[in-house]
Amino acid sequence: MSERTFLDRLLGRPAATPKKAALPRRHAGPRAEYDAATQGRRAAGWRRTVRDANGELTPAVVAALRGIARDLTRNNPFAARGVATIANNMVGTGITFQVYRNGKIDDALNKKARAHFDTTKCDSGGRHDLYGLQLQAARTIVESGAVIMRRRWRRSSDGLPLPVQLQVLEPDYIDPSKHGPLPAEPGKNGGFIVHGVQFSPLGAREGYWLYSGHPGAARVASLGSTLIPATDVAHVFRADRPEMEHGATWLAPIVLRMKDFADYEDAQLTRQKLASAFVGVVTGEDDGGVIPGIQTEQGEGFADQEPLDYIEPGTFQYARPGEEVTFSSPPSVEGYGDYTKVSLRAIAAGLGAPYEALTGDLSSVNFSSGRMGWLEYHRSLSTWQWTMFIPQFCGAVGQWMIDALEMIGENVAGVEVRWTPPGREMINPSEEVKSSRDAIRAGGKTISQWARERGEDPDTFLAEAAADFAKLDELGLIFDSDPRRVTAVGNPAEQDAATAAQKDEKAAQ
Template sequence: MNALDRAIGWVAPRAALSRARARHALRIYEGAAVGRRASSFKALNTSANAEIQGALRPLRSRARDLARNTPYAARMLDIITSHVVGTGITPIPDSGSDMLDRRLENLWDDWERKADVTGRMGFYAMQALAVRAMVESGESVIRFIDRPFEDPRRVPFQLQLLESDFIDQWRDGIYGNDGCPGTEGLEHTRLGVGLGEYDRRVGLWLNPNHPGEINTSAMRPGVSTFVPEDELIHLFKELRPGQVRGVSWFAPILMTSRELADFLDAVNVKARVEACFSGFITNNDESTGDIFDPARPGLTGRDAANPDAQLTSLEPGMLKELRTGQDVTFAAPTSTTQVEPILLFNLQAMAAGVGCTYDQVSGDLRGANFSSLRAGKVEFRRLTEQLQNHVVIPSICDRTWDRFVSRAVLSGLLPDRPEPYRAQWMTPAWEPINPNDDIEADIKAARTGRMSPQEYVASWGNNWRKVQDMSAAFYKRADAMGLAFDIDPRRTDQSGKQQPVDGDPAGGKPQPLKDDTGEPITAPAAN
């Protein structure tokens, strides 16, 4: 202890002990030290919502500008959206009854194509746009819209996709159950998110119109109303416990990507200037006699000979005459060989900040090989599956499915029953880097029980029930027509050898597919 600590110890021993402990901790953790090296840290002991509050709108608007004007940022949005959603995360009904499952599939397929209340998109397209908005702006909102019972064959339910701007972030404070419809259980509001007991989310304060819309002549007054949680989906990736609003995924790379864009712009301008090989003519004629130009009667002397002598721009191959006494001096830009390394390292940092790989963002495969590509895809696949199973499926898919089923039951399209109508969600298939090896590995995994046959079929983006039905119908028709195919597993094994037919009651003809009881599997009747 130093002299000051000892003096404090005489008056306040507890405070002196606390100072000594803090100094000891600083010596243990270099990252907690105070000094010149640590002066650049912006270490604030604030909550996630306090940090988001002032940065929400600037981050969102700058991320959108980055996506509009930076090709690499737009590429990142496409990469993440295409891998997380692809052509759609589709449900496989699993109610326990084949009849109900097929009924659910038909109802869902009919509803999905017209899920958007604006009439422009299907549900799978809305999935992709919602995820894209979440990555770019940090969050997105889907609102459930109940429709009237006009068509007895269709579930009366649609979706409305909204940008995060619709959330009224200025609703911040005590907005409890003050008579506003749907505010039951609301105790306070943080950044437009209604919170109840234990900070449970109970709804959002939504503006009736987009706050950034310019044409407001036919719009309703901009007073936000409370929408309960069971009427909407608030999609965002939660990064800290207690966080109520989402942050743009571009936040860690905004400065890096902006500076890289400025650097590339400067490199392009420099290259354009260097490409302007021009010639200059100096007029040393001291004559001051008047020279009449019929086309320009007001100009005489040297002005008539060279009326546009002022130099303001350069063009390739230009020959420019200068006035007497004028000269042109060029800056001599030095050639740089650092463009490619700077671009490489910055793109790697940007890709890592968002969660992509460098080759995906840049398309540069010069130094890649099978092992490096596979290693990168394994990490990216884990991140993608985590996002699918922890954010997208619970928020968008499960919530929409539950609402769809409840409205189908209320409209009489599905029978009411105590057991829930469950569904398994099928994510986009992962394209193999080496198809032969990857498919062989999947087959072995299914044969050894590491994955079920249903999971194997679903891993390639297919509905296992439909695959079985279509296969049974295909081979039944082939047998009836007397056709044989090499892909028929009843004729050849996986190595391509013909299956033995000794004792075959059908005289060597392929046997029909059978179920566990030994009964032949018949194809379903065509619709």
């Protein structure tokens, strides 16, 4: 209760009723700042979670995604094409390598490495060379979300150029039951395991718990898991979130859309089959007549048969007098092409591949749109190559290559392995070669840069060019392709040089 003021006492007034304290303004909620954070009826279907990537990709979720993705790849033509086009363009005929020492190609080590990795001797299964294993790994990454490659040391008695082989495995080999903190050891804090991947207390990868066989293999085998050192394992996947330790299939965003589209196609096909199955119904007034398909004459009597309870195209159905058959009239298929294009464009966008590459439909493509679409796709491919496949897969192969060379007694001081992705096909060679030539002459592009764009190693390309020029000089041959002898317009280079000298002399006079 408030006290009376001096003025209240002087005038004989009661104390003024105190005003209610102003209530704090009620917060309007997330709706006032971000519409996407509202929690009304329109947003009731959102699944909001604060779990990290590993909490979302639990072993059960990963297994379900892999199973669905593999089923789609087996049975859905667009899923199979999507997996193939990404793998074919990301790896193609192979991401090639060169062995360098102190910045220069080491021909001796390069020859020894190629004698092993350019043949099937590098594959523990004896079926693929290094580039075949790359393609197999790329397909597995897109379909299953990740791939495992294991280093297998071999004895010198095996007769291999290098005592090492590569074994490419599906990610199912990782034992997800191994999970949780590790007990501390004397003088050392314990590490932790995330669904089969073991880490040190500082978060460095120590190893992988791998099954001795595929958990879904048909043959009977012990499925006990063993800790394999991380130095002998390459775990390759696209990490979409920080601290993500397992990959999800690239088909995950489009699984339901592809299922819906496949169901739509089946429904339309079934509808058209039903619409074209019946030709008509034949009725008659003869009560004692034979009804084909139900009764047939055999000797002096009739033998009952089962009524026709199936339909096939071109069927005439006979009915008894008084029976009436009503057929449904399936609606015509309208907008099928438009819906198909919209659905497949959404599927291609979710997969990260162009619609034309996914479907083979080039009906709406011209040169400009085709080039723009390829340039955007090429950026995605370069990103996947240089931020995922080359560092994780090729980087591991390069290190194992150096280790194997050292094991056979080679000096590997200053040795490194450089990788060159396959070049892209030119859309318009006449224009693109001309633009590259002009860029090189103007200083905006180097010859080495252009060689890398075509998927060639610059040092190898320049060495071959020098050898070709030396051979031409030895034989006394002059071709238009030799810029030392012939200018861009076809004149002898010596003649143009002499003309330029005469002009300079006259200008000096």
